[in-house]
Amino acid sequence: MVLTHDEPCISGGMEYISKIKEAYDTYSAFSQSLCFYGHTHLPGIFEKENNEVFYKRDNKIFLKEGNKYLINPGSVGQPRDKDPRLSYIIFDSEDNVVEFYRVEYDVEKAARGILNAGLSAIFANRLFRGV
Structure with missing residues (x-):
């Protein structure tokens, strides 16, 4: 199992994996069957079966x-x-299943925290749209 913030090809490379082609190219960077990554903030799974993704x-x-x-x-x-x-x-390694969950949270409070920290309003406003 590989755990990484972004793609595992180049440590700290900050590349995105959001398209089939990017995922396909990334599989050669690790030999394990599972790689958990983030960076895009887009929930989903790329699956490589034989030579198809x-x-x-x-x-x-x-x-x-x-x-x-x-x-x-x-x-x-x-x-x-x-x-x-x-x-x-939640990843259940015994049953080999991944379950995705979504939860409401106080978006207004989080946006206020961003603004109070002196960060750009762009970061606060995007929370309401999920973009």
């Missing part, structure tokens, strides 16, 4: 033995999939 956004995904996965839990802080709720996963 698929993208999945189901709430519950059963992982197949022998396939490789790039798994993004989304974001607790700044979701970017047009859903302002926070996103996380």
